[in-house]
Amino acid sequence: MTRLVEYADAPPEVRAVYDAIKAARGVPDVNNFWKALAVHPPTLARTWESLSAVMAPGALDPVVKEMLYVAVSIAHGCDYCIASHTAAARAKGMTEAQHGELLAVVGMASETNRLAQALRVKVDPQFEG
Amino acid sequence: MTRLVEYADAPPEVRAVYDAIKAARGVPDVNNFWKALAVHPPTLARTWESLSAVMAPGALDPVVKEMLYVAVSIAHGCDYCIASHTAAARAKGMTEAQHGELLAVVGMASETNRLAQALRVKVDPQFEG
Amino acid sequence: MTRLVEYADAPPEVRAVYDAIKAARGVPDVNNFWKALAVHPPTLARTWESLSAVMAPGALDPVVKEMLYVAVSIAHGCDYCIASHTAAARAKGMTEAQHGELLAVVGMASETNRLAQALRVKVDPQFEG
Amino acid sequence: MTRLVEYADAPPEVRAVYDAIKAARGVPDVNNFWKALAVHPPTLARTWESLSAVMAPGALDPVVKEMLYVAVSIAHGCDYCIASHTAAARAKGMTEAQHGELLAVVGMASETNRLAQALRVKVDPQFEG
């Protein structure tokens, strides 16, 4: 298991990121992903900055963004990310029924992705921009 | 490139599926994925039946389902599926701004998926059901 | 596109591998994979040696080995490998009906693989050795 | 870990699927995959229906189908699926020697899949349908 950098042991530039995450999320402590990433402070800072920009409300609803995050995490087999972003999606309003349909879509896409690759299907002209 | 089964050359059980797809989508012909899958009629029939059930309106909006489909297809590197489901998402109302944010989320998730796996991060107790 | 090393231009250690492949397969020329791999002669030699050992008849029938090769190639999205090993499987006796069932199994496995990962299912005790 | 739906707590449409699985397999209880999937009854029912159709005896021997399932599960890194389908393949007759050769083929395919992609090898004309 990787080393986790706790707040008490963190250098100032790491504490600054932890403080920003805690303030943005209204939580008393950051989760393990950030404590692990703190082994490389520049990557910690850059990742938080990018993530908070990307996941902010915009043209897509925040819960839709979290569901997209979950879908990608499943396809990449990232157990930690599935657990943390499924929890985040629920916290932002994803219902059980929506989670069930998300699973169904991800499963179906996985199946047809591999069938299309297996059959080496040529892209139809109408799908080319 | 795989063999494509055209309507004129298709056996009755394949024509029945093509007819169902054309009726459901209001299109004059099915796209290449279905023509390729028709080399195995039972898989063609089962896949269409499943896909139409999964992608029907439900707890999730159809355009959200298409965006989830696109996200998974990107993570699996399926070029055909990216092309066809991005077109489908646009047809169901995805705007350019929404597509841009979808790309940003998929990219960000891909980065943090690999970082979490690289660091072997232990799942926080609050994310375990 | 990568550089292909043709027999006429190949150094002796590459020609030796090409000769071995041609003799083993009874073909007048090696296919593009080998001509591309010849940019690094030690990897060419080692890969051919390993491949011919692994794919030789043994406890599994050669056509089953080729079908397993196709299944893995689909899951990795390797277009070249799907094309070449599907052809090899057919040459070793895979029928159209068998190919259709192979596609169905690969698609189904892809779907349930992602569902099991999405749900973070704990392995049942009876499946642990 | 995801919630598992036990028979005693399951709604009728879930019990119906569990009963079908138990009858088809001659087992006293379903395994964890199904209990987890039961959080979304329509996906549970559809998945069982598809799986039992796909894995039924046909042009391919059931043990070959299970070995293909294992191969795909390895390439997708699905630990649960590797465990459960390796057990299923053994139950259907896969010997230790066959399992060893399956591993060798999957490893070899993984290596050459990535080499072919790395070298961007163009598909030979004879492999195009």
Next chain:
Amino acid sequence: MTRLVEYADAPPEVRAVYDAIKAARGVPDVNNFWKALAVHPPTLARTWESLSAVMAPGALDPVVKEMLYVAVSIAHGCDYCIASHTAAARAKGMTEAQHGELLAVVGMASETNRLAQALRVKVDPQFEG
């Protein structure tokens, strides 16, 4: 194929990024990846900012960073990225012999990755931090 945003048609915030890339690399035009990404200007700007920070000289030599980039791109099956970063690695000094060894390592890692997953190997205590 996706739409490419050429400099002449680009809005000011896109031109600013193109100018930064051209200045940093000493090239007369940006490559297609950036022209495609320009459909979403915030992602274009953020990606360039992150990429130039990450790939700058540091504890690792720039050519080593490019080789790592190539290795990841192969494992993700990204044809565009393999082509562009292999070219970048060569431009930064990667020799043919080094490229050959990179291929060999990537192939070997791919094989043993899948074998370790297939065998569900428990991590040795000395590898746990």
Next chain:
Amino acid sequence: MTRLVEYADAPPEVRAVYDAIKAARGVPDVNNFWKALAVHPPTLARTWESLSAVMAPGALDPVVKEMLYVAVSIAHGCDYCIASHTAAARAKGMTEAQHGELLAVVGMASETNRLAQALRVKVDPQFEG
């Protein structure tokens, strides 16, 4: 968990490989990967032979080879391989700062790999050989 073949229980051809690994690495015992792979002695022998050839000093420094191995293992989501090869890279001289930059490059490549695939970017002529 898979069965591990301990030295005391190993047949002569397995002991011979274990002895070779122990001698090459100067360790008192082989790690779990090899003990698991020993269920198929021909694959054990071939894998060790290939691995020791590929990872030997050559045009690339051994620590660079280990870092490439780690990068591929992350992209394939192989937890065992990440743990063992990160340890190996450290033993061969990878510093904490280098590990941090490796993580940053792998994360960045993962993000742009998926963006390039999502956008279906055409390879620029100058990147084609």
